[in-house]
Amino acid sequence: MADLVNEFSWSNSKYSAYEYCARAFWNKHYGSWGGWDSRGSKEAQQLYLLKNLKNRRTWPGTVLHDEARLVLQDIMHGREIDADKAIERAKLRMRQQFAFSVAGAYRASPKKTLGLVEHELKEVVAKKEWTEVAQKVERAIRNLFDCDAFSRALSAGCAAWRGIESKAEFMLDGIRIWIEPDFAFSNIDGYVEVVDWKTGKPNEDDARQIVGYAAFAEKVWKESPWDIQARLVYLSGEEPIEVEVPISSAAIRQWETDTRGKIDEIAKLLVGADIGRNLARKQDFPMTEHISKCAGCEYRVVCGRQA
Numbered sequence: 001m002a003d004l005v006n007e008f009s010w011s012n013s014k015y016s017a018y019e020y021c022a023r024a025f026w027n028k029h030y031g032s033w034g035g036w037d038s039r040g041s042k043e044a045q046q047l048y049l050l051k052n053l054k055n056r057r058t059w060p061g062t063v064l065h066d067e068a069r070l071v072l073q074d075i076m077h078g079r080e081i082d083a084d085k086a087i088e089r090a091k092l093r094m095r096q097q098f099a100f101s102v103a104g105a106y107r108a109s110p111k112k113t114l115g116l117v118e119h120e121l122k123e124v125v126a127k128k129e130w131t132e133v134a135q136k137v138e139r140a141i142r143n144l145f146d147c148d149a150f151s152r153a154l155s156a157g158c159a160a161w162r163g164i165e166s167k168a169e170f171m172l173d174g175i176r177i178w179i180e181p182d183f184a185f186s187n188i189d190g191y192v193e194v195v196d197w198k199t200g201k202p203n204e205d206d207a208r209q210i211v212g213y214a215a216f217a218e219k220v221w222k223e224s225p226w227d228i229q230a231r232l233v234y235l236s237g238e239e240p241i242e243v244e245v246p247i248s249s250a251a252i253r254q255w256e257t258d259t260r261g262k263i264d265e266i267a268k269l270l271v272g273a274d275i276g277r278n279l280a281r282k283q284d285f286p287m288t289e290h291i292s293k294c295a296g297c298e299y300r301v302v303c304g305r306q307a
């Protein structure tokens with residue numbers, strides 16, 4: 001098998017990590033490289049393990065996305081499913097994942113077995129907080145079944161569904177752009193509707209991310225921007241909130257311009273600013289000066305920022 005190459009590529013989540021803290025970005029995308037191999041350096045192995053962990057704030061999103069995919073697949077295959085059954089299945093999965101995490105099973109296969117930062121870093125978390133995590137997932141799944149996007153997808157019928165959580169790529173100026181739209185379908189009004197399920201609070205970054213999905217639909221699916229609708233569906237509140245992000249040719253061109261700028265920003269920090277070699281030195285990616293960010297970061301022990 002050919003050696004894996006750490007190719008320079010871009011995704012919204014990659015840039016978010018960089019904006020949060022340049023060192024976190026380096027840890028995740030460069031320092032951890034090769035850490036899946038026991039012959040890799042100890043540092044790479046530790047960073048690889050840490051980068052694959054979830055925590056009590058990100059775990060609900062993972063569970064919700066997994067469950068949304070399973071629900072849509074159930075419907076496609078004609079299996080009976082409702083909110084109660086989906087919640088029961090998600091909670092069972094969470095109980096199993098939690099038990100495996102407590103036992104440290106993720107250490108043997110960090111990518112395949114879910115582990116939680118709280119267990120790895122032996123953080124003391126009140127039982128009430130874990131209960132709230134489960135309640136958030138329950139609310140999100142109920143809202144999934146209640147939201148308008150779900151109704152529209154059912155009205156359109158499975159034959160009109162275009163993709164469920166499928167990782168995809170397209171090129172921008174020779175750089176690979178990775179995206180993973182949660183769901184897309186052709187709705188009964190004749191639009192291609194791209195939907196992203198969210199468990200956090202509405203923010204501008206979500207809008208930027210979904211315009212990137214529209215750029216993919218234009219470039220790869222050859223859809224006209226005027227025929228694309230992009231919707232963010234926030235599921236963790238008392239009721240679902242749907243936010244439509246306007247899509248136009250101008251919005252997609254602006255996204256491309258912004259993305260080129262972000263790629264340049266990171267490329268400048270690489271050795272010789274050489275995207276082709278894609279070598280990054282730790283010292284060129286400084287630790288954040290905002291210490292408060294470190295409290296919830298999985299790298300706080302390796303950075304010496306453990307409170």
Ligand code: SF4
Nearest residue numbers: 021024287294297303
């Ligand atoms: S612990 Fe702080 S400095 Fe280190 S990677 Fe995380 S946010 Fe950055």
